[in-house]
Amino acid sequence: MKFNELQLTDEVLRAVEDMGFVETTEIQARSIPLIKSGIDIIGKSNTGTGKTAAFGIPAIESISREKNGVEVLILCPTRELAMQACDEIKKFSRYMSWVKPCAVYGGANMDRQIIELKRGANLVVGTPGRVMDHMRRRTLKLHNLKMIILDEADEMLNMGFREDIECILQDIPEERQTILFSATMPPAILAITNQYQNNPELIKIDQKYRTVDTIEQYYFEVPSGMKTEAMQYLLLAYEPKASMIFCNTKKMVDELTDALTGKGFKACGLHGDMKQAQRSFVMDKFKSGKINILIATDVAARGIDVSGVDVVFNYDLPQDNEYYIHRIGRTGRAGKSGSAYTLISNRKQIYELRALSKYIKADIVEKELPEKSEIINNKMQKLVTKITAASEQPLREEAEIILSILNKEGYSPEEIAGILINLRLNKEFRNIPEFELPKVKKYSPKHSGGKLTKEKASKIEISAGKLHRIAPNFILGALVEATGMPGRSFGKIEIFEKYSTVEVPEADLEFVVDAMDNTKINGKKVSVKLCERKPSEKSLRHGSGSRRNDHSRRKNQGGYHRKRK
Ligand code: ADP
Ligand code: MG
Numbered sequence: 001m002k003f004n005e006l007q008l009t010d011e012v013l014r015a016v017e018d019m020g021f022v023e024t025t026e027i028q029a030r031s032i033p034l035i036k037s038g039i040d041i042i043g044k045s046n047t048g049t050g051k052t053a054a055f056g057i058p059a060i061e062s063i064s065r066e067k068n069g070v071e072v073l074i075l076c077p078t079r080e081l082a083m084q085a086c087d088e089i090k091k092f093s094r095y096m097s098w099v100k101p102c103a104v105y106g107g108a109n110m111d112r113q114i115i116e117l118k119r120g121a122n123l124v125v126g127t128p129g130r131v132m133d134h135m136r137r138r139t140l141k142l143h144n145l146k147m148i149i150l151d152e153a154d155e156m157l158n159m160g161f162r163e164d165i166e167c168i169l170q171d172i173p174e175e176r177q178t179i180l181f182s183a184t185m186p187p188a189i190l191a192i193t194n195q196y197q198n199n200p201e202l203i204k205i206d207q208k209y210r211t212v213d214t215i216e217q218y219y220f221e222v223p224s225g226m227k228t229e230a231m232q233y234l235l236l237a238y239e240p241k242a243s244m245i246f247c248n249t250k251k252m253v254d255e256l257t258d259a260l261t262g263k264g265f266k267a268c269g270l271h272g273d274m275k276q277a278q279r280s281f282v283m284d285k286f287k288s289g290k291i292n293i294l295i296a297t298d299v300a301a302r303g304i305d306v307s308g309v310d311v312v313f314n315y316d317l318p319q320d321n322e323y324y325i326h327r328i329g330r331t332g333r334a335g336k337s338g339s340a341y342t343l344i345s346n347r348k349q350i351y352e353l354r355a356l357s358k359y360i361k362a363d364i365v366e367k368e369l370p371e372k373s374e375i376i377n378n379k380m381q382k383l384v385t386k387i388t389a390a391s392e393q394p395l396r397e398e399a400e401i402i403l404s405i406l407n408k409e410g411y412s413p414e415e416i417a418g419i420l421i422n423l424r425l426n427k428e429f430r431n432i433p434e435f436e437l438p439k440v441k442k443y444s445p446k447h448s449g450g451k452l453t454k455e456k457a458s459k460i461e462i463s464a465g466k467l468h469r470i471a472p473n474f475i476l477g478a479l480v481e482a483t484g485m486p487g488r489s490f491g492k493i494e495i496f497e498k499y500s501t502v503e504v505p506e507a508d509l510e511f512v513v514d515a516m517d518n519t520k521i522n523g524k525k526v527s528v529k530l531c532e533r534k535p536s537e538k539s540l541r542h543g544s545g546s547r548r549n550d551h552s553r554r555k556n557q558g559g560y561h562r563k564r565k
Contacts, residue, residue, distance in 0.1 A: 001029040008032075011095035012057055019091055025050035030203045032058050035179060040200040042193055043181040047329040048305075049205060051181050052088045055149045060093045062147055062177075063122050069144040070117075073172070074125040075165065077155040079105035079276060080283065080304055085151060086125040099123060104140070106130045107276030114139045128156060128164035135171065145172045153182040153189055155302060162188065169196045184322060215312075215332040216339045218367040219353055224345035224519070227315060228259045230369055234341060235265060235293070236432060237370040237378065240311035242286070245295045246327045248316040256315060257295050267293035270300045298323045304330065314342040317349050321359045341367075347484025347515070372432055379425060456506040457491055459531035460513055465498045468524045475500055475521060482515045483508075501531045 001024045003016045024032070027045040034041055035058035045051060059072045074089075076082040086103035093099035102121035104113045106129050117124070117139055124131070124140065134140035148169070150156065156165060169178075169192075178197045182189050193200060222230040231245065247253045250271040257269035268282045268291045279300070286294045287306055294301075298318065309331045318324045331338025342364065344353060357364045405411055411419075464470045472493040479502065480487050491503025504512045509530065516528040 006032055008057065009061060009096075012061060012092060015092050015094050016053075016057075018094070021053070025054075027051060027203065027205050028054045028057075030205075031055065034201060034203070035059075035177070036061065038177060040177060040197040041179045042185075042197070042200045042202045043179070043205075044183070044185060044202065045181065045205040046183050047326050048332070051151065052085050053092065055151070055179055055181065056085070056089045056092055059123060059147060059149065060089060060096060060099045063096075063099050065098045067120060068122065070122055070124050070140065070142055071144060072123040072147045072149070073131070073142060073145055073168075074123070074149040074151060075128050075131065075156065075161075075168070076125060076151045077127065077159050077161070078299070078302055079107060079127060080279070080300075081152065081302065082125050082127055083280075084305055089123065089125065093123075101125065104130045104134055105276075106133075128161040128168065131168060132164045135168070142168075142172045145176055147177040147179065148172060149179040149181070150192075151181050152302070153180050153192070154184045154186060157186070157188050159299070165192070166196075183326075214337050215328050216337070217328065217342070217362060217364040218339065219342040219344055219364050220367055220369050221350075222343050222345050222369065227343050227345060228256060230343060231256070231260070231313065231315060232263060232265075232432070233369055233372075233375065234313065235260075237375050238311060238339075238341075240292070242289070242292045242306065242309045243294075243311040243313060244301065244309055244327075244330050245293060245313040245315050246301065246318065247295065247297060248319060250297055252316065253295050253297055260293065260295070265293055266291040267295055270294055270296040272297065272300055274300075298327065301330065302326060306330070310338055312338065312340045314340070317342060317344055317352060321356050324356055325360060346481045348481050350484060375432055376425075376429060379429075383421065383425065457503040458506045458509045459501050459503055460509070460516070461529055461531035461533070462500045462502065462516065462521070463498070463527045464521050464524050465496045465500050467498055468522065470495055470500060470522055470524075472500075475502060478519055478521045479504075479512070479516065482519050483512055485512075501533070 003021060003024055004013055006024065006029075008016070027043060027049045031041060031043055031054040035055060043051065043054065045054075055074070059074070063071050074082075074085060076085055082103050082105045086101050089101045093101065100119070100121045101123045102113070102116045102125070104117070104124060104126035106127055110133070113130075113134070114137075117134065126134075131140065135142065150165065153165075156162075178200070180189070180193060180197065180200070220230060220234070235243070245256065245267075247256060250273055253269040253271045257267055260267040268285060270279060270282050274282075282291075282294070283304070283306075285291045294306075295315075296304075312328050312331045314324070314327060318327060328338075328340035331340065342353065344350060353364055402413075402416060405416055406413065462475065464475075472495060475493050475495075476487055476490060479485070479490055483489075485508065489505055489508070492501075493503075494501045513528050513530065516526070518525060518527070520526070
């Protein structure tokens, strides 16, 4: 459907045209007429589907030309989203001088917001906490409110805004229109809907319209501890124009930002511990292209809409499937294509990724990390293309320099050209980390089927023991994580002073040794090999229930051994 089939006012149509919108998205085509008809709406639709216009356009059209105070209130989960929605609404209403949007959010100057509210704001976009603040101070009066919109309602609840939201909903006039948008419909949302909406109509956008369909998704297996280097490889190999990298923690955002800027990448971090001014500063730098890599946590980046993000990286696999969708939804906005790359660093994550792929009904394809030589070749190739495409003739001064080098120093033209190319590329090559990524071996249960049979057990020796505060469950955890094999595949685990042994299925011996070598257990990097010791030393056994290492406590070992027979 086209916008001009929606019976919008001329002012809105002109603004929409200015913005380059022609076709509506599905949620827009379905919500705009219903909201205009005055009924309550529940919109279930994913990120990147154009919800701001879906509610923003009917919202501005509902505002009267008389000075009636605040008529529309829009609640958003974060300051960034509030600012973004307000900016977009300002664009839609640019030919409607009587519409006065105003954004209010925490972490920003209260007085300035008060001045703006006093100047006759009639459409307020804000975060629930700050809206409550203004209501308490009576700087925001809502007795004339005609429409309230809850944008990303599920996320607002996740962020602990439930009480504030209910407080606001109870305080505003009962005769009003209540619009709610949410990507998911947990019971808490339905409860709000039941209590505060009036016969709402549900608009559900079919999964198949999810924007993730236009995003190519890949994953890379990278040994843990090498993800930062892998990240550099990927950035150098794909050279995204603008990319976002997601980490699961604020600490990781800071560390990765330091690591990448240290290598000369134009990157900035974004997370909830940063002051509002800092966050706006970072967003502006990213939007204007002064930096082209934004490293963020999920909450900080929720819903952020920057056009032209061509690649999203999941440095950490997200803890929640919906987070994955939100993350990769930062690229491929409004029908454009994009790519998403996910780093995974252990077997367990492969299973998580498979479950994720099923959940989103899309393929996530394995890819090999590019080799250093590939990256170099690519850059060479690009330079050659640039040189051959350039049609400039050397200037007189340049020609003179070349001639003087040729005459004086006895270089050949090839040598001069070679030196210039080297000078130019050296700087870029310095960025490529010096390391070989070990190829990760894959576990295929064709050998033992993950079963341990008495006759076919071998023992491996791991270079961590009592001395390193290792307990059997640490080892079992590390084994399962590194190999992806079920816990029951492993037999007796014995902890000695400086090392430990584990029974593993003979058929998987080589695989287990490979997968475990150089991994970390309880923070200690371990080496793993086939155990060739005689089974004479005594130890703590897996599943014995005893915490003690009897090897170092010979005096106390009697009772323990009797129990074990
Ligand atoms: P959501 O809130 O569902 O995540 P947004 O409202 O932020 O989505 O819109 C995502 C992007 O798509 C924005 O950049 C917006 O300007 C753009 N957009 C929205 N509707 C259209 C449309 N009909 N045609 C083209 N671009 C659109
Ligand atoms: Mg939105």
